[in-house]
Amino acid sequence: MNAAGLEHLVDEALLLVTELVTNAVVHAGTDVAVEVEVDDQGVRIEVGDAGPGQFVLKAAPSETREGGRGVYLLDAIAQEWGTRHRLGAKAIWFRLGGQPPRSTSRPPRILGAARRDVAWLVGLPADIEQRIPADKVIDELLRRVVEAFGLIRGWVVAQQAEESDWSVQAAYDDVPPPATRQLRPGGVDGREVLPLYGANGVPFGYLVLVGPVLDHDALALAQLVAGRVAVVLRDERARIAQLSARGSTALLAEASEMFAGTLDVRLAVTLAAQLVVPRSATWSAVWTTFERVPQLVSTAHAAEGRLTALAAALGRPEAASLVQGLAGAPLSDRPLMLTEANLPVSLGQDRVGGALVLPLVARRRLLGLLLLGRPGRGGYGADEVGLLRDLARLAALAIDNARLYEERSSVARALQSYLLPPVLPVAPGVQFGARYTPAGEGNEVGGDFYDVFANGELSWGIAIGDVCGKGAPAAAVTGMARDVLRLLTRDGMTADSALSRLNRTLLELGDTGRFCTGIL
Secondary structure, three states, X not given: OOOOOOHHHHHHHHHHHHHHHHHHHHHHOOOEEEEXXXXXXXXXXXXXXXXXXXXXXXXXXXXXXXXXXXXXXXXXXXXXXXXXXXXXXXXXXXXXXXXXXXXOOOOOOOOOOOXXXXXXXXXXXXXXXXXXXXXXXXXXXHHHHHHHOOOOEEEEEEEOOOOOOEEEEEEEOOOOOOOHHHOOXXXXXXXXXXXXXXXXXXXXXXXXXXXXXXXXXXXXXXXXXXXXXXXXXXXXXXXXXXXXXXXXXXXXXXXXXXXXXXXXXXXXXXXXXXXXXOOOOOEEEEXXXXXXXXXXXEEEEOOHHHHHHHHXXXXXXXXXXXXXXXXXXXXXXXXXXXXXXHOOHHHHHHHXXXXXXXXXXXXXXXXXXXXXXXXXXXXXXHHHHHHHHHHHHHHHXXXXXXXXXXXXXXXXXXXXXXXXXXXXXXXXXXXOOOOOOOOOOOOOXXXXXXXXXXXXOOOEEEEEEEEOOOHHHHHHHHHHHHXXXXXXXXXXXXXXXXXXXXXXXXXXXXXXXXXXXXXX
16 A cells, blocks of 8 residues: 555554454454455455354444444445455455545644533443542543533642642643632633532532633533532542541551550550551650650651651750640640641751641540651641541550559559568578569569568577458458567467467458468
């Protein structure tokens, strides 16, 4: 074809041959023969197969059907075409002809008549719309409305979620859209600005169209498109919100399980700092305030290389002064947003954008402060603040439980040490040794006791006993039994008499007493 000067027909010929060969392979399933005849007037091409039957032209395919358009392309492009049948075979032929355009300039693009029917403008087939992302649906709706009315360009500008920044969701042209503050419903400076209403009746976006002024009917159709775009965006926002809610529920469930598994204050504080990074913050830090001076206990950073610098910056006096000021404020569990000016300059790039302060309050007591920073990621929406607030409550309760447990364990250890001899006596020819390990979690006083004491110059008494139960009631009886035995034996009373006197003393306590087994 090139040799005959028919280069301008190559693309059309290849398209039609591809369609006919595909049909032959799919429907006949036999070998395919292609014959090409070229002359000065054009080219004649015939595609034949050995399949039975006759060529049948079916009804035009619907808009949603992906195939069935080969013959209609043949009829639209070919100069003439037809079919040829013989025994056990059939063929379709077509002819392309004509001289190439004499002008060397690029021919104008010939478009079909722009469709303006509502069904085409405002919707895609349901099965197709369900298979493509929401942004592609919006792109297609914008393209249709711009091309249908011969407009120059258009944009869809909206919020991704409530209280989030405005951004371009779709654009027809590379020109940046006008500033959001300049967008007002109605026609302004050659623009039609159509609001996208949310479920509450408040606009959360705009469909902006630039070009010829739309008449009444065209404007009504454009408003229908804006309504359709609003529905797509609302559905997408609802889907994202649902996924976020599921993620939030999973995060809170995971946090509850992790916090419930520890009774160590430092570990609980570390979990509080790390659970929010990098999901909700670039960096985080936790100070405890239940001691005299606020203590920086834990830090976390999405970039491991920045962790040391972050801890050093937050450990400086200006950071300590900031935390002391926040801790001295009236008790509240409401989050507080700090600006860059309030944060230490030593934070450097982590100072950009400020920080969110979450008070850790449990049982009406401020236990600490959780600081979250995320430079370059925008502010916090209401839903995210609510999630972080719930997480802070869980962390505060876990920290308070761990704090109370550690205080109780400390009291138990101190009381236990008082009920046992601090040192064992040294006796000639005898070596005393003891090891005492109470069972349980270590936050209760055991009821077992032992004692070694001098009983004269060359004799020593050894007492071993066990009081029923544990805790403070058992500790009271333990202390009394140990002291009674020590005092009575030092006064020269025999072991039998001392144990008998101890027994009478326990019986005198009545129902408040506890039984004790012992040997002296």
